[in-house]
Amino acid sequence: MSTSTHPDRVGEVIAASTTDFVAQCYELYQSPPLGSLVKTRDGSVELYGVVYNATTTSLEPGRRPIARGKDEASEEGIYRQSPQLMKLFRSEFSTLVVGHRQDDRLYHYLPPKPARIHGFVYLCPPAEVKDFSQSFDFLNILISNPLPISNDELVAAVLRQMSQAYEDQHDFLVAAARELAILLSGQLSQLKAILGRIRP
Amino acid sequence: MTERLGIVTSGSLEKGVEVKLDRPVSVEDMAVGRYVTVEGQKRRFFGMITDISLGVTDPRLAITPPDVSDDFIAEVLAGTATYGTLRVMPYLTIGGDAASMLEGPQPVKTVPSHFSVVNLASQRDVELVFGREDERRFYLGTPLDMETKICLNLEELVKRSNGVFGKSGTGKTFLTRILLIGMLQKSTAVNLLFDMHSEYGWAGSSEGGRVVKSLKQLFPSSVAVFTLDEESSRRRKVSTDFVVRIGYDEIEPEDVTLLRQTLNLTEPAVEAVYQLRRRLGKNWLQSTLDLRESEEAKELLRELNIHESTFQNLLRGLQTIGRLPFLVPQAPDNPVKSALDYLDRGINVVLEFGRYTDITAYVLVANLLTRRIHAQYRDRMERAMGEAGARPRPLVITIEEAHKFLNPEVSSQTIFGTIAREMRKYNVTLLVIDQRPSGIDSEVMSQMGTKIACLLDNERDIDSVLAGVSGKSELKSVLARLESRQQALIFGHALPMPVVIKTREYGSVRSYKELTSGEGPETKEQAEKDIEELWG
Known part of the structure; x- marks a missing residue:
């Protein structure tokens, strides 16, 4: 397995629903950072998602790894001693679908159909992140979906990630935070928690 | 923009x-x-x-x-x-x-x-609402933070009685001066002004002690200064046109009624005045003052059923009046006739009180003159109606300390109350200047056409100025937050909507020039001369 075909390719869809999809990384531990914007394609529709969870587990369910480093001086030594380990685990990441592009138009809401299994997943380049974050309509999806991690954490992570695409990160974050302040007008504690996490 | x-x-x-x-x-x-x-x-x-x-x-x-x-x-x-x-x-x-x-x-x-x-x-919006300066509209000031001129339709203004209110030191006098200049230039009305502190006729002073020119200096041909106190006027180098002397026989019982509070007279004492007038005739005041401890006097009092203590109370009051130096047993000229002569020629009359700034003198003289002038106006107006002849020139009577004339107890008896109520029926209206509007009868206040309010902070005063205005509580917050100088809230008949203005400048050479620019070449020259004098 090699990612040489496209530098931004980060994995492949292995499970999908209307609201999210799970992708497996080609390399162990190579999942994109929390909150990154990724995309996959279903025919003419490009689906955008943000990474909300990443896991590394044993290939065989139920089989737990055992501690091996008692006599090793470094952690790298363990993998050197047992090179098969790299093949016994796998890394996966879950993404929440936040929008789609069809006929060159961006929509910040759910696509008509879920992603396809074995669809390639790409990390979006900064220009595309900028393009996508021109509108903050996707924030509502991030706030309202029940997730295994706290929504506040995810919103903060997404905005932090997106802000890196901008030269003026402060302006971007202020604009996004203002949108949040309106969305979360009744939930002050949640707003405060997010603001604390994205403060530049 | x-x-x-x-x-x-x-x-x-x-x-x-x-x-x-x-x-x-x-x-x-x-x-x-x-x-x-x-x-x-x-x-x-x-x-x-x-x-x-x-x-x-x-x-x-x-x-x-x-x-x-x-x-x-x-x-x-x-x-x-x-x-x-x-x-x-x-x-x-x-x-x-x-x-x-x-x-x-x-x-x-x-x-x-x-x-x-x-x-x-925008400036255009404000102009659309208040109109531009023209032959009837007079530039009074600018709205807050704007350069647009707020113009007041003075022809409309003088059709009703109006009031200028504000705490002491808020610029009532300056505003009134500007308003009077406006009337002088842009309306057909003439003004009779009872100038208690002698600041409208020749010169006044600003809060900082700076001397500012008043009407006569700016418009010598259309203002006449009358004085009660010749000596004071001479000391202040005021060129006066007439010295007012009032004969005892001109004082009527009504004048005494109005002074009841100031002279501390009892109710029976005021009653006694009317009886004495009936009995003793036109010269009643002199005769009453001449009544001494004679049997004759006692007989008269008994006959009129006036108690001795009442009479003493009355006598004390009348003696206060009698001591006023401008009162003489026989007046050489008739001040009413003389004032009317000027007014008929379209010349505004300012009556200076000089040193007699106490309220007794002011109330007495203002009431006495106004009553007679009003009576003349009424006669003429009625004649004009009957014969469809020329109506007399509209007259605006300006009084200070108006609550002394228009408080609820006396307003029904004084001529000022009558003028305020009957409005322009006889072409006479009031311009009332006061610092305690709450002291003025609410019935009179309700008849005021346009009210100009400088800063007021007493709750009752604010309430009385705004009584009967729609959106009262909203205007209240505006009124209470005016700056203490040069700002005023104007509302009522002459304006389409209430407005807060920063009063136009008054007191600089330039302001005199601007104010007099509507006048003849003579005053223009004067202003230019002033500038020359100033800059050498």
């Missing part, structure tokens, strides 16, 4: 509409009394900011305030979770179609719809 402030979010016609400020607009840049326009769907509205408040979307924000020392948090919350709101009272409206454009602004009968855009009123 339009400056967007925000959008209408709620409100009512009665209380005004609520406007949520846009994010970039700071509440700190707003001011009550400022004009705004609201772009409704079908019509435009003109209104005034009457209140400014702060809002939060979540009340918990106010209970546990965020860390505002953090610039980021402060920047985010401003305009989103925390925002400013304005209360705007709509006063006038103009329809979008051509017909209503021609009609001009009309009073509002509805409110703008939800989310109508609110802009700061």
